[in-house]
Amino acid sequence: APGSSEPSAPAPGPAPSARPRPDRPYAVLRLPSLRVTAPIAEGISKHGVLDKGYVGHYAGTAQPGRAGNLALAGHRNTHGEPFRHLDRLRAGDRIVVETREAVFTYLVDKILPETSARDGGVIAPVPRSAVRTAYGYGERGYYVTLTTCTPEFTSRYRLVVWGRLASTRPR
Structure with a gap:
């Protein structure tokens, strides 16, 4: 069941109608507890995505509502700063991703306050820090x-917030 320690998860969400085009918004991210609403675009390029105030989808990671890890990046300072107060998210807070097909609600359950900017394990299909081994997951899921970036106004480290899919609602 979603939110439990069992590896079973909600049924997959509806398949996207088309593969997202690079640098183009195709979904909306809502962080209700932070009062954030931002478009999600394919890719994480600074010029094409992040500097436009979009949240970027890491290419090769899962799409919303699909098995694996939907990995997203956003600026903390400047360019719309959609993740300005990401450090204020807490366990149980909702992360809502809306696509043309469905609304996917994830619940925050783990936070890694600081890791290396090169810690690619945090966006792996089963997300787990390659640097801080006590952080992450041990089984496949949604x-x-x-x-x-963290601390604020630097790009020295990364702040990571993880959540699990709790519900899917078709549009």
């Missing part, structure tokens, strides 16, 4: 990962 995850979302939010990443941003």
Whole structure:
């Protein structure tokens, strides 16, 4: 069941109608507890995505509502700063991703306050820090990962917020 330690998860969400085009918004991210609403675009390029105030989808990671890890990046400072207060998210907070097909609600359950900017394990299909081994998951599932720079006004480290899919509602 969603939110439990069992590896079973909600049924997959509806398949996207088309593969997202690079640098183009195709979904909306809502972080209700932070009062954030931001478009999600394919890719994480600074010029094409992040500097436009979009949240970027890491290419090769899961799409919303699909098995694996939906990994997203956003600026903490400047360019709309959608992840300005990402450090204020807490366990149980909702991460909502809306596509043309469905609304996917994930619940925050793990936070990695700081890791190396090169810690690619945090966006792996089964997300787990390759640097701070006590952080992450041990089984396949339906995850979302939010990443941003930390401390504020630097890009030295990454702050990582993880959640699990709790519900899917077709549009």
